[in-house]
Amino acid sequence: MMAKKPSGGPLTHVQLLREIGLSPQWQLREQRAVALAAQGVPVTLPDERCPAMANAIAAITELPPPPVATAVPAFARSQAIAGMSWEQLQHSVAACRACVLCQQRRQAVLGVGDVAAGWLFIGEGPGAEEDARGEPFVGPAGQLLDAMLAAIGLQRGKDVYIANAVKCRPPNNRTPEATEIATCAPYLQRQIALIQPRLIVLLGRAAAHALLGEVGSLASLRGQTFAYPAPQAGGHAIPVVVTYHPAYLLRTLTDKAKAWEDLCRARRLMRAIQATGSQAAQSLHA
Structure with missing residues (x-):
């Protein structure tokens, strides 16, 4: 028998996974790859199969580093x-x-x-x-x-x-x-x-x-x-x-x-x- 929402309609796939406690571990490959890339974990996937995912990863890994406060060099200060x-x-x-x-x-x-x-x-x-x-x-x-x-x-x-x-x-x-x-x-x-x-x-x-x-x-x-x-x-x-x-x-x-x-x-x-x-x-x- 299909699980249903309290309103009576069927649960979505994501809602069903959440009901059985699997949603934190079960993610679409694209979502998982983007999350790992955001954490600095190397990700290798066939980009040609999913151009959207490749663009998302590139956008994360190519972000410029945060600005570093400039300081007077130690020798010049001394x-x-x-x-x-x-x-x-x-x-x-x-x-x-x-x-x-x-x-x-x-x-x-x-x-x-x-x-x-x-x-x-x-x-x-x-x-x-x-x-x-x-x-x-x-x-x-x-x-x-x-x-x-x-x-x-x-x-x-x-x-x-x-x-x-x-x-x-x-x-x-x-x-x-x-x-x-x-x-x-x-x-x-x-x-x-x-x-x-x-x-x-x-x-x-x-x-x-x-x-x-x-x-x-x-x-x-x-x-x-x-x-x-x-x-x-x-x-x-x-x-x-x-x-x-x-x-x-x-x-x-x-x-x-x-x-x-x-x-x-x-x-x-x-x-x-x-x-x-x-x-x-x-x-x-x-």
């Missing part, structure tokens, strides 16, 4: 940043849209302090309070950093400049990703070239990654002195010391003693640098 003044750098960082970190920031945070400082401290990235106030290390981690500076006779803003590996706050204060660090690297490199510090202290693994690359765990980097290439021709390489980030020390109090060892070593190193500089200056005037 070259442009390398020639910026402090004012230009500030404007460029504030307007930067080069990575996804710009999407949720309130403001970019370039850095703070003495722009001719002997000491340069580099952290990870802005946190919530830094993002709100536009200055690095202003929350609890910043208070601890200020105490660390005071312990070795330093003060924020006096012969000290503080920056971060990335200039925009990572969502939920997560660690910056390698691509984000790389995108922001030209800004950090320009800051170093403008400041020309005598010593760099890296606070945490993200900062170490930004300046030294993937060279090992933070524990393996402690106790060593690295050399950052001279920012300008004819200059000297800048000694680099690695220690823990203040935010980590707030969570891991037992490592504060290790951080103190690192700071003391950095202070001895700076004194040696200053003594060498004084001797060199004396020899020039002798």
